[in-house]
Amino acid sequence: MIGLIGASGAVGRHTAAALTKAGVGPLRLGARRPSAIPSGPWPEGSETVEVDALDPASLARFSAGCTLLVNCAGPSYLLKDTVVRAGLAAGADVVDVLGDDPVHESLTRSGAVGPDRCVVLSAGTVPGLAGLIPLWLAGDDQTEGPVHRMTGYAGGLEHATESVAADIVLSLDTGGAGGERFGRPLAAWRHGRSVDRVLRVADGAEAPYFPHRVALHPLLTAEVERLAARMDLAEADWYTVFPGTQVRELFTALPTLPMDTAEQRDAVARRIRRAAEVDAAGSDPYYRMVFSLSGQDWARTCVVHSDNSYQLSGAVAALAVLDVLAGRIGRGLHYAAEAMDPHATVAALRANGDAEFATHRHTVALPDPGEMDTAVEDGEL
Secondary structure, eight states: OEEEETTTSHHHHHHHHHHHHTTOOOEEEEESSGGGSOOOOOOTTOEEEEOOTTOHHHHHHHHTTOSEEEEOOSOHHHHTTHHHHHHHHTTOEEEESSOOHHHHHHHHHHTOSOTTOEEEEOOBTTTBGGGTHHHHHHOSOOTTOOOOEEEEEEEEEOOOOHHHHHHHHHTTTSBSGGGOBSSEETOEEETTEEESSOSOOEEEEOOTTOSSOEEEEEEEOHHHHHHHHHTTOSEEEEEEEEOSHHHHHHHHHGGGSOOSSHHHHHHHHHHHHHHHHHHHTTSOOEEEEEEEEEOSSOEEEEEEEESOHHHHHHHHHHHHHHHHHTTSSOSEEEEHHHHSOHHHHHHHHHHTTSOEEEEEEESSOOOOTTOGGGOOEEEEO
């Protein structure tokens, strides 16, 4: 039995659908309101069950008898390692769509992941797929020379779920390594280490392969740092992209908003959801990631396009489940971006139609944000 917590949510329902399409089951689909779980069709023997991810007794009942537990519930920074520990206590392997650095650090300190168990964290889009695509784009053939620099962009026009909005608010104080906030604004990777205040926020900028002018917020996350170290990069920049005016104005104001009480934080989360809805109204929703790699005399870019990030996260989570079940990810505690095979993952996402991937060669590296008109494109690979 494969247990899936958060099956009624935007990511959970896509994960369940992807697992069903892959022939994995039976599934135990859990949510606080089972009636909100889609009716399927699901694999034979599947069931829908009420579960509260914040209630240890409820989690224990749900996890009993599961060989693998998938966590798609949120807010991730509120749940922390609660779901993972419930799965481990039931003797199950665990795939967590989020479960970023705080969960990894907690599980490492406690030694909760035994030698016979597998836990995969950050098995979504960002973090997760964002740490795999640059490795795929770099490839195994180094005849052009090593990669010196990476620039990444991620964002789009889509609704913000209740959990996502809550996690955004919580990430201002938690979610990063060592008890820090999620990511370091304006920081970048330079000469083998992170450096503060290297980049700047750009409003009304042109980002490569995004259809309209956007706001670009530099954010160096622990995943980008791990990736830069793994690829031995001299430089790495990461930008969160905000195409909508309402969201970008709200995010600019976030540090000044009162968030001392739960009521104030809830109010800000509601504002985030409303801003996203206003921005998306009357527009075709989309989610896009752009990765540019460059060496001494070469450069190439990958553009990933999906209808929304939730569907893409569900697809990545399902592939992580398949990897665990097939033994392609060994025992122990892992980040998805360090455990999943980049080439196999991209090939599966392409084959399943989960996202469109386009790669381009350039005569020179893409320019910095705001100078896109000087880019030279040589065509699609």
